[in-house]
Amino acid sequence: FITQTVLYLQDDGDLLTQLKDQDASVIATDKYKDRVSMAENSSLLIAAATLKDEKTFTCMVVAGADISEYPVKLLIHKAPTGVEITALATELEIGKPTQLGQCSTSDANPAASITWFKNKKPLVADGKGIIISSKVKVDEVTGLTTTSSILQYTAEKGDTAALFTCGALNTLSSPVSFTVTYPTERISLHVISKGPLMEGANVTLKCKADGNPPPTSFNFHILGKVVKVENSDSYTVTDVTRESTGEYKCSIIDNAKMEDSKNITINCKSLFIYRYLDQWFKLLIIFVHSFQDNGKLDSRPTFDKLTYSDSGKYEVVVTMGPLIKKASFELVVEGVPVIRRVAKRRGEDGQHKVLTCEAEGSPKPTVAWSVNGTSADESPYVNGKITHKLTIVPTVNLTVVCTVSNELGQDTRTINVSTLFEEVRMDKQDSSDEGDTTKLVVGVIVGLLLATVVVGLAYWLYMKKSKQGSWKTGEKEDGSTEESKKLEEKIEEKLEENSQKVEV
Numbered sequence: 017f018i019t020q021t022v023l024y025l026q027d028d029g030d031l032l033t034q035l036k037d038q039d040a041s042v043i044a045t046d047k048y049k050d051r052v053s054m055a056e057n058s059s060l061l062i063a064a065a066t067l068k069d070e071k072t073f074t075c076m077v078v079a080g081a082d083i084s085e086y087p088v089k090l091l092i093h094k095a096p097t098g099v100e101i102t103a104l105a106t107e108l109e110i111g112k113p114t115q116l117g118q119c120s121t122s123d124a125n126p127a128a129s130i131t132w133f134k135n136k137k138p139l140v141a142d143g144k145g146i147i148i149s150s151k152v153k154v155d156e157v158t159g160l161t162t163t164s165s166i167l168q169y170t171a172e173k174g175d176t177a178a179l180f181t182c183g184a185l186n187t188l189s190s191p192v193s194f195t196v197t198y199p200t201e202r203i204s205l206h207v208i209s210k211g212p213l214m215e216g217a218n219v220t221l222k223c224k225a226d227g228n229p230p231p232t233s234f235n236f237h238i239l240g241k242v243v244k245v246e247n248s249d250s251y252t253v254t255d256v257t258r259e260s261t262g263e264y265k266c267s268i269i270d271n272a273k274m275e276d277s278k279n280i281t282i283n284c285k286s287l288f289i290y291r292y293l294d295q296w297f298k299l300l301i302i303f304v305h306s307f308q309d310n311g312k313l314d315s316r317p318t319f320d321k322l323t324y325s326d327s328g329k330y331e332v333v334v335t336m337g338p339l340i341k342k343a344s345f346e347l348v349v350e351g352v353p354v355i356r357r358v359a360k361r362r363g364e365d366g367q368h369k370v371l372t373c374e375a376e377g378s379p380k381p382t383v384a385w386s387v388n389g390t391s392a393d394e395s396p397y398v399n400g401k402i403t404h405k406l407t408i409v410p411t412v413n414l415t416v417v418c419t420v421s422n423e424l425g426q427d428t429r430t431i432n433v434s435t436l437f438e439e440v441r442m443d444k445q446d447s448s449d450e451g452d453t454t455k456l457v458v459g460v461i462v463g464l465l466l467a468t469v470v471v472g473l474a475y476w477l478y479m480k481k482s483k484q485g486s487w488k489t490g491e492k493e494d495g496s497t498e499e500s501k502k503l504e505e506k507i508e509e510k511l512e513e514n515s516q517k518v519e520v
């Protein structure tokens with residue numbers, strides 16, 4: 017007869033045995049006593065396995081005199097309990113290797129290996145940007161291992177929103193992300209304003225830097241003046257004028273080279289059209305006062321060649337989009353009187369001399385002579401010009417002074433007048449007075465020619481808007497420019513007043 021006995025053994029002793037056609041019986045007396053059993057199909061079942069069960073179990077089959085042995089090396093697998101990232105970096109700086117964090121997973125057998133992921137893609141150590149160092153620790157009591165992996169990472173642009181995870185086996189950690197910092201590489205100046213920049217507005221300049229975190233302080237260069245702004249990226253220039261037109265800059269405090277600039281044009285409140293309304297002239301002189309193009313003062317009516325005849329009524333048509341406003345103002349040109357000419361002429365009867373003093377000025381100047389005479393005659397005061405004549409009978413050689421004056425000042429000129437009696441004796445030898453008449457006649461003819469040339473020239477210069485067109489003699493350039501400025505101011509004031517009264 018044949019008996020078959022199945023016997024399970026381990027290194028430290030027998031576990032259980034089963035005789036043919038009988039139930040298996042446990043023979044172990046140690047810690048396996050309550051944990052071993054045999055399945056229907058003769059498999060050995062071990063309950064509550066621990067790492068200590070990692071050993072060789074042997075199945076021994078005895079059939080008659082034959083003994084067969086089947087040793088099996090038992091491996092105990094233990095999945096890690098969890099994966100977590102600790103020791104997180106506070107922030108990542110672009111280009112700077114930083115320890116991003118430590119990933120660990122514990123109680124595993126065999127030791128788990130950890131993989132890092134960025135946006136679900138595995139990170140592979142390249143020894144440069146990505147350095148991964150792993151460590152395995154075995155628990156002395158349980159024999160289970162804890163694996164930890166430190167990722168040293170060099171951030172690049174675009175890592176701002178990146179999600180980092182690490183995983184072991186099928187377990188993934190919670191994702192972590194980082195603030196990625198980088199120095200400012202570009203800076204841009206923005207002008208915060210609705211629509212075109214108008215006089216009187218507040219203009220806010222905003223400086224944007226692409227660094228993270230953004231700089232907190234900036235230098236604003238306002239028309240060459242540096243203003244340091246802290247804890248803000250904006251600066252407001254209040255109540256701008258046309259003079260505020262120019263170049264504005266901003267830069268970061270610690271690197272002046274990192275800057276941006278903008279040319280800002282402050283537009284005049286409106287488009288002004290100055291229309292000359294003197295009825296004596298058929299010509300309408302229209303100045304278009306617009307700052308849309310270059311914001312320069314040249315486009316205003318500057319009156320560089322301002323003359324007294326520019327006095328008169330002006331109308332300003334102000335257009336702003338669909339709105340049209342009209343205002344008028346009286347332009348009064350004022351100036352210190354200037355004597356243009358003093359002259360003498362012998363009377364027709366040869367018994368007297370007529371002195372002439374021609375002057376320009378406004379308000380109307382008074383003319384005074386240093387000698388007493390008769391037939392004082394004053395021409396009408398037109399366009400700031402006045403001509404005064406005086407008839408005298410010189411008994412001796414005289415030095416006559418003509419003085420013109422008004423509230424703003426005065427001017428004098430002298431003329432030598434020789435006695436009539438000597439002339440009579442000298443008769444035609446005195447050519448000086450005769451010469452005057454001849455010169456005057458010539459002067460008139462030449463003057464007419466000149467006037468023609470000058471009118472043409474003036475027109476051309478006006479069209480050219482050139483400043484070099486001042487052709488008036490004896491006029492001080494500085495004075496006229498200053499007059500122009502004062503005048504503009506007056507016009508502006510007048511305009512303000514009038515504009516307020518005008519209905520839209």
Ligand SMILES: *[C@@H]1O[C@H](CO)[C@@H](O)[C@H](O)[C@H]1NC(C)=O
Pocket residue numbers: 055056057058059
């Ligand atoms: C034997 O039975 C056990 C428990 O019933 C089962 O887990 C095991 O897979 C079986 N083995 C084979 C080889 O059929």
Ligand SMILES: *[C@@H]1O[C@H](CO)[C@@H](O)[C@H](O)[C@H]1NC(C)=O
Pocket residue numbers: 263277278279
């Ligand atoms: C501003 O104007 C100046 C002078 O015309 C010029 O040199 C500069 O390049 C301009 N700057 C910008 C930002 O346009």
Ligand SMILES: *[C@@H]1O[C@H](CO)[C@@H](O)[C@H](O)[C@H]1NC(C)=O
Pocket residue numbers: 386387388
């Ligand atoms: C002019 O006449 C007044 C009075 O008629 C006289 O007082 C004055 O001296 C005279 N002046 C000259 C310069 O002759």
Ligand SMILES: *[C@@H]1O[C@H](CO)[C@@H](O)[C@H](O)[C@H]1NC(C)=O
Pocket residue numbers: 412413434435438
């Ligand atoms: C008057 O002036 C003339 C020249 O203009 C001169 O010849 C004459 O001597 C002068 N007479 C007196 C009295 O000074």
Ligand SMILES: *[C@@H]1O[C@H](CO)[C@@H](O)[C@H](O)[C@H]1NC(C)=O
Pocket residue numbers: 415430431432
């Ligand atoms: C007038 O005569 C004086 C001397 O007689 C002379 O010094 C002066 O220059 C002359 N003035 C004019 C304007 O001719």
